[in-house]
Amino acid sequence: MENDHSRTATAAESTEKKKNRKMQDLPLRTAVAVVLIAILLCVIWFGGWIEAVVLGLFTAVAIYEMRNIFRKKGLSPFVLPLTVMGLSMFIILYKFGLLYTFALAVLAFLAVVIERIMNHKRTNDDLVASLMLFVYPIIGLTSLALCGFEKDSLSRVALFCCFVGPIMADNAAYLVGSLIGKHKLCPSISPHKTIEGAVAGLIGGALGGVLAYFVQKLWGFDIEMWKLILVCFIGGGIGQFGDLLSSTFKRWAGVKDFGTIFPGHGGVMDRIDSELTAAPLVFLFFSLFVF
Numbered sequence: 001m002e003n004d005h006s007r008t009a010t011a012a013e014s015t016e017k018k019k020n021r022k023m024q025d026l027p028l029r030t031a032v033a034v035v036l037i038a039i040l041l042c043v044i045w046f047g048g049w050i051e052a053v054v055l056g057l058f059t060a061v062a063i064y065e066m067r068n069i070f071r072k073k074g075l076s077p078f079v080l081p082l083t084v085m086g087l088s089m090f091i092i093l094y095k096f097g098l099l100y101t102f103a104l105a106v107l108a109f110l111a112v113v114i115e116r117i118m119n120h121k122r123t124n125d126d127l128v129a130s131l132m133l134f135v136y137p138i139i140g141l142t143s144l145a146l147c148g149f150e151k152d153s154l155s156r157v158a159l160f161c162c163f164v165g166p167i168m169a170d171n172a173a174y175l176v177g178s179l180i181g182k183h184k185l186c187p188s189i190s191p192h193k194t195i196e197g198a199v200a201g202l203i204g205g206a207l208g209g210v211l212a213y214f215v216q217k218l219w220g221f222d223i224e225m226w227k228l229i230l231v232c233f234i235g236g237g238i239g240q241f242g243d244l245l246s247s248t249f250k251r252w253a254g255v256k257d258f259g260t261i262f263p264g265h266g267g268v269m270d271r272i273d274s275e276l277t278a279a280p281l282v283f284l285f286f287s288l289f290v291f
Contacts, residue, residue, distance in 0.1 A: 029264030036262065036271065044160050047148050051159075052090040055145055059086030061268045062137040065258040070129040072253035077129035078122065081111035086138065090145050109134070136245075137269065140276030143283045153219035158286040160215060161231050164208040165282070166274035169236030170243065172204025173197035190247045198240055205236015223290060231285045235278035242277030246270070 043051045060083050067079045085108040093101040109131075116127045148159035177197025185193040209229030216223055246269060250256065259267020269276075 032262050032265055036265070040163065043148070044156055044163070047156060047159070048094065049091075051145070051148050052094045055090045055141055056087045058268050058272070059090070059138065059141045061259070061261060062086075062141065062272075063133055065267045065269045066133055066137065066249075069249050069253045069255070069258065072255065075129040076122070076126045077133060078112050078115050078119075078126065079130070079133065081108040081115075082130070082133050082138070084108070086141075089142070093142075093145055094149055105134075137272075137276050140242075140272075140279050143279035144275065147279060147283045147286065154221060154286075154290070156219050157212065157216045157221055157223065157228075158282060158290070161209070161212050161228065161235060161286075162275055162279045162282045164212055164215075165205040165232030165235030166239030166242070166278045168208035168211070168232070169201035169205035169239055170274060172207070173201035173240065176200035186244055189244050189251060193244070201240050202233060202237050205239070206233040208232040208236060227285075227289060231282055234285065235282050238281055239274030239278040242274045245277065246273035 039054060043054050063079055063082050063086055067077055070077050085104055089101050089104055092104055112127070112130045116122045116124075116130075144159065144162055147162055148155050173193070174197065177192070177194040177200070181194030181196045183195040184191065185195050185198050206229050209232035210225065212228045212232060213223070213225045216228070246258070250258065257266030258269035261267050262271060265271060
């Protein structure tokens with residue numbers, strides 16, 4: 001009986017310490033959040049070289065974070081050509097176009113393959129991990145660039161939708177899930193996510209489309225509201241799967257966050273996991289129905 005009371009008291013003390021630590025970290029978390037929001041607004045508003053540089057840096061860090069995830073499981077992906085590609089591809093895409101960017105990707109792919117053949121210490125499992133990085137996170141980040149690199153301001157609206165749908169969905173899911181969430185969504189992957197929160201996320205994503213409808217006026221556009229609601233609804237829904245996908249990697253590797261580059265917020269992958277899966281669909285939607 002005393003042991004039960006002792007365990008209960010220890011658990012309560014642990015919970016209280018966590019709460020105190022969160023409160024102590026709040027000013028730093030808030031400052032980092034303000035900086036991230038400022039970077040995002042600059043990227044969306046100005047695009048161009050600013051977007052190319054920011055995406056390049058984020059891609060290089062995201063590759064490094066994913067490499068660390070794989071290394072936790074004993075894998076050793078060859079990331080040097082991928083990192084060089086990540087740092088330079090968006091500048092090349094903006095300046096020279098998609099053809100030269102594709103050529104750069106081909107060279108990086110060949111470098112990974114040839115290195116595997118020549119390096120007897122590199123295993124096929126390592127090779128699979130290296131090739132996985134082409135898909136996650138590179139395709140998602142490339143989609144963000146494809147949304148935002150058009151020469152007119154319409155690309156600003158597309159890029160805004162890549163973020164506003166998932167962000168509104170994430171916040172709505174968290175709020176509703178915390179208040180009334182009872183039915184677990186994917187307990188084996190993310191124990192705290194609920195079906196109620198996921199449904200609220202879909203509504204939040206749609207509301208992001210309403211916000212996008214009014215924000216687009218800043219660039220002088222008048223895309224139909226239903227299109228923006230639909231694309232942000234899709235982005236918000238798929239973004240939740242992106243969040244869960246990142247959770248599978250972290251749970252697989254036994255880590256809480258992908259990195260620590262943003263104090264209190266984790267790594268680059270922690271901040272853009274939803275956008276990585278939403279951006280390709282947003283790009284396709286705008287290409288088919290808007291651009």
